[in-house]
Amino acid sequence: MDWELMPLEGVGPLCFGMPIDEVAAVLPGMTEPRRFQADPSFRETLGVEFGTGRAEPAVCTYFIDGRLFCVAVDAVHGPQVTLWGRELTACVPADLERFLLHAYRCEVLDVSYGPRGNPGVNGLGLVVRVQAVASGLVTRPVMVGRTWANRCTDDWEGAIPECEWVGRPWPDRGETKSWPPPGHRTDWGDWQPPF
Structure with missing residues (x-):
């Protein structure tokens, strides 16, 4: 399954702003194994996972006020997302970073x-x-x-739900452990990441 990223508008059959029932309708062959609270600071942020099997999540969709605002694609079971013909899913991180930085040096993209x-x-x-x-x-x-999209790369101030930032950091930072590290105190209260 291949999906094209239409920057700021949607990806594959999904358009940002769609209600949950429309998202489910345009994902034939996928089931909805679960819904979850996606962010401890914004309790109204709903995560809905779609997959090709019970243990195979393919796409995580996120909703505010019942409208799609964020999509994350699983590297193993999700669709191959492309941008201008360049694959974005399941790539070697350094290779994709080189592509982004080349586009930055050519003044095509403003990478941050x-x-x-x-x-x-x-x-x-x-x-x-x-x-x-x-x-x-x-x-x-x-x-x-x-x-x-404003400040979406900023994991502290952007709109992407907190659960999407949990896990392995970008490899160039030299860190090999997951975030948050064991014993790290968060301000999440009783909220726990769903993954």
Whole structure:
């Protein structure tokens, strides 16, 4: 399954602003195994996972006021997301980062890095995260619509839900452990990441 990123508008069959029932309708062959609270600070942020099987999440969708504002694609079971013909899903992180930095040097994209080192482009509503697989780390695109793109690469001030920032940091930071590290005190209260 291949999906094209339409910056700030949507990805594949999903358009930002869609209600939950429309999202489910345009994902034939996928089931909804669960819904969850996606962010401790914004209790109204609903996460809905879609997958091809019970243990195979493919796409996480996020809603505010019942409208789609963020999509994250699983690196193993999700669709291959492309931007201008360049694959974004399940890539070697350094290779995709070189692509982004080349576009930055050519003044095509304005690449920025969030506090935890994840690259992205606010102007595209795109952040690139990593996901651990058997062979190492691969890329996992996270995308938001126009209304939520401002500072989307900033994991402290942007609109991407907190649960999307939990896990492995971008590999260039030299860190190999997950965030938050064991014993780290968060301000999450009783909220726990769903993954």
